[in-house]
Amino acid sequence: MFLISWMLNSAYLLLLCAASPLLCYRSLRYGKYRSGWSQKLFGRTPIRTSARACVWFHAVSVGEVIQLGKVIEQFRGLRPGCDIWISTTTSTGYTVARKKFSDHHVCYFPLDFSWATRNAIARIRPDAIVLVELELWPNFILQAARARLPVALINGRVSDNSYRGYQWIRPLVRLLLRRLSLIAVQNQQYAERLIDLGADANQIQITGSIKFDQVETNRENPASRQLQLLLGLQENEQVLVVGSTQAPEEALALDCYQKLKQQFQSLRLILVPRHQERFDEVANLVVSRGLPLRRRSECEHRQADHPDSCSAQSETPVILLDTLGELVACWGLADIAFVGGSLSSRGGQNMIEPSGYGAAVVFGPHTHNFRDVVQLLLSHNAATVVADSDQLDSCVRRFLEDPESARRVGQLAQQLVLKQQGATATTSRLIDQMLADHAPPPATRAA
Numbered sequence: 347m348f349l350i351s352w353m354l355n356s357a358y359l360l361l362l363c364a365a366s367p368l369l370c371y372r373s374l375r376y377g378k379y380r381s382g383w384s385q386k387l388f389g390r391t392p393i394r395t396s397a398r399a400c401v402w403f404h405a406v407s408v409g410e411v412i413q414l415g416k417v418i419e420q421f422r423g424l425r426p427g428c429d430i431w432i433s434t435t436t437s438t439g440y441t442v443a444r445k446k447f448s449d450h451h452v453c454y455f456p457l458d459f460s461w462a463t464r465n466a467i468a469r470i471r472p473d474a475i476v477l478v479e480l481e482l483w484p485n486f487i488l489q490a491a492r493a494r495l496p497v498a499l500i501n502g503r504v505s506d507n508s509y510r511g512y513q514w515i516r517p518l519v520r521l522l523l524r525r526l527s528l529i530a531v532q533n534q535q536y537a538e539r540l541i542d543l544g545a546d547a548n549q550i551q552i553t554g555s556i557k558f559d560q561v562e563t564n565r566e567n568p569a570s571r572q573l574q575l576l577l578g579l580q581e582n583e584q585v586l587v588v589g590s591t592q593a594p595e596e597a598l599a600l601d602c603y604q605k606l607k608q609q610f611q612s613l614r615l616i617l618v619p620r621h622q623e624r625f626d627e628v629a630n631l632v633v634s635r636g637l638p639l640r641r642r643s644e645c646e647h648r649q650a651d652h653p654d655s656c657s658a659q660s661e662t663p664v665i666l667l668d669t670l671g672e673l674v675a676c677w678g679l680a681d682i683a684f685v686g687g688s689l690s691s692r693g694g695q696n697m698i699e700p701s702g703y704g705a706a707v708v709f710g711p712h713t714h715n716f717r718d719v720v721q722l723l724l725s726h727n728a729a730t731v732v733a734d735s736d737q738l739d740s741c742v743r744r745f746l747e748d749p750e751s752a753r754r755v756g757q758l759a760q761q762l763v764l765k766q767q768g769a770t771a772t773t774s775r776l777i778d779q780m781l782a783d784h785a786p787p788p789a790t791r792a793a
Contacts, residue, residue: 350518351460354485358459372623381437382454389456389465391433400429401781402472404455407439409696410478412674413501415446416559420774425781431470438622442671458483467493474781479503482522496527496784500773501556503532504539505693506714512543520544528780530773533718551776554769555719561702561763562674570678576645577665577679579614584681584746587705589618589673590695591686596628598689598735600635602742603664610746618667618676620686620695625668638663642672673699680705681752682745684738688713694720697729701759706745706752708732722766728758 373380384390394400403418405411411434418430432447433455434440443452453470456462463486475490475497490497504512512519523529523545531537532555541547562570579585588599596617603615619628625641632639640663667676677683683700687693688710698719700707707729713720723729732738745752 350521351485351488355459358457375623382440385454385466386457387459387462389462389467389469391453391456391466391469392451393469394429394431394451394471396429398427398429399425399781399785400431400470400472401425401474401476401777402431402433402470403476403478404433404481405439405443405478406455406481407434407436408442408671410434411439411443411446412671413478413556413560416770417500417556417774417777418447418450420770421777424774424778428781431472438670445671456486458485460485460489463489467495474498474777474784476500476777480508482519484518484522487522487525491525496780497525498528498530498777498780499526500528500530500553500777501532501769502529502536502540503555504536504543506717509539509543516543523549527784528776530776532769535718551772553772553776554766556769556773557696557698557719558702558763558766559768559770561698561767562678563702563704563760563764565678565703567675567678569672569675573642573672573675574679577616577640577642578645579679583612583614584610584749585614585616585679586682586684586742587616587618587676587680587700588684589616589667589677589686589700590620591618591628592620592690592692593624593627595684595686595689596631598738599684600632600637600664601735602739604635604637605739606743606746607662613746614662614665616665616667616676616679618673618686620692622668622670625666629666629668632664632666640665642667642669677705678703681749682706682708682742685709687715689732689734689738697723698763701728701756702763704753704756704760706730706755707759708738708741722762723759726758726762728755728762730755 403414405414430450432443432450432452434443435455440454456466467489472495475495477499479501480503487497520543523540523543526549529540529545529550530553531550534552537550537552540550599617607613617628619625629639629641638661677700680700683705685695685697687695691712693715694709694713697707697709697716709731711731711733730741732741
């Protein structure tokens with residue numbers, strides 16, 4: 347074990363040195379990677395002083411943080427006196443976690459150096475650790491095993507790319523998987539892949555995807571209605587939300603909007619870039635085309651002094667959602683929803699959320715990160731794939747010309763989402779059972 351940790355530490359240090367110029371550039375240019383370095387590099391998380399049982403949940407970024415919401419809520423119903431700690435890797439995930447879990451402890455996840463992981467575990471003193479999706483950090487898992495802590499992997503998935511990559515390091519992956527006490531996966535295919543990579547079949551439970559349980563299906567929810575008022579949207583307008591985008595998807599959406607706006611006066615466009623460092627870039631792109639722009643962040647500031655200022659522009663503006671954690675509510679405003687990362691090489695983003703609201707969901711061909719969800723939607727004619735900008739234009743035009751067709755597609759998607767729900771309750775019970783099975787004696791906890 348010591349040799350493995352030493353080799354990993356050496357490899358990580360070399361990678362960190364090689365990447366440091368890029369990290370410095372992005373830090374100076376975009377403001378990334380500036381916070382939490384004491385916790386990340388040295389594991390100097392806040393020290394837990396409570397003697398109560400504690401579960402440490404780790405979610406990489408915003409998407410996984412949001413997934414944890416109902417899991418933690420239901421788990422707290424089973425264990426009301428349990429301390430909850432939530433860690434995240436990215437600054438955006440940390441910001442959202444602090445907002446979403448204000449009554450729990452939030453920290454940064456340590457980088458996978460042996461000293462950082464050891465210190466973090468010693469300072470938090472969890473009774474169990476829960477990792478969302480497939481976070482197999484070797485030093486962290488090995489340190490947890492040395493501390494005899496049960497570790498669960500929930501909502502597990504193994505994409506095609508991950509599966510191929512893990513096959514090259516199968517002995518290490520097998521070592522890590524065998525250190526897990528519970529592996530809760532989304533479907534049978536992922537279970538078979540993990541077993542092939544070395545997991546013990548007795549560790550694995552097929553629960554379905556908790557992503558379906560996080561989905562809001564009521565368009566009249568307070569967050570969506572409040573956002574509608576802030577953005578100045580009217581009930582009779584047809585809203586196209588283009589969310590979780592990467593370049594050049596914003597440009598393609600603007601092309602589509604400009605082609606169709608003259609014919610469809612009620613059309614409104616909301617752009618939601620995937621990464622916050624691109625907010626200004628996308629704002630400049632809109633303005634460079636001579637289009638009026640409304641930024642969500644500016645509406646929030648103006649409303650305090652001038653409640654009607656964000657809806658008082660003479661021309662209909664393009665809306666830029668440049669705040670964190672509001673895309674979920676924004677999908678509830680969409681009649682047509684284009685899910686980004688799918689006309690680029692990203693591999694797609696979460697199309698379950700707009701489906702839950704009953705929007706007519708559209709995405710590009712590159713959706714391998716959500717292959718099972720895409721197959722489910724397409725097999726029931728509940729979504730539309732567009733290969734390029736021309737097909738995007740045609741698809742949006744068709745839905746604008748025939749709103750009833752858009753509603754039918756959206757209703758099919760919503761019904762599918764509702765049928766898939768239930769994984770969260772199962773997952774919460776499994777975590778509770780794992781904690782019970784590995785509970786230390788009272789005298790040990792007091793010590």
